Amino acid sequence: GQQLNQSPQSMFIQEGEDVSMNCTSSSIFNTWLWYKQDPGEGPVLLIALYKAGELTSNGRLTAQFGTTRKDSFLNISASIPSDVGIYFCAGENNAGNMLTFGGGTRLMVKP
């Protein structure tokens, strides 16, 4: 099946620092989604990207859909303790019926 490589696997940063994580794929996706998962909960959608080159912001979060349609990144500016969690990228196939997830980036923020 399709493979999504997400990096880094984990990050331990100081409160106030900026964070960047990315996903790369061996295949083209039509849609890129970024989710955050808190312990014991399901993933919650942060940002959805639908067009190659698209750059979208949601508060302190910014994500981009790579021009090759095989990659995406998520930036978090001025991190705060509640940013702690696992962040997942996900790509949707052309048929629009299957979401492939990356392995996740575990973010830890030191106050």
Add this chain to the structure above:
Amino acid sequence: NAGVTQTPKFQVLKTGQSMTLQCAQDMNHNSMYWYRQDPGMGLRLIYYSASEGTTDKGEVPNGYNVSRLNKREFSLRLESAAPSQTSVYFCASRAYRNGGYTFGSGTRLTVV
């Protein structure tokens, strides 16, 4: 609105036992999905239902069956549980293609 509701939240099964995981959404969404999440990994699609009356296999369907009971409910059945099916199971739904997926809070299943 409750969104996507999954029951039970926790379950322990013995190898060979059967059980059904329940999922219901109250958002009038057309499509529903079942994923499993193993430690340190992303979610993998088991089965999905693009609309009421249809179901299709995902990436890891072996050992599972599903039923789209009506527009609201989509159940996942394990006929003969195996330790390899120990995982956290998430149900999700969405209204239309290109719409965002809404996930339930998960069912943590342990097979001993």
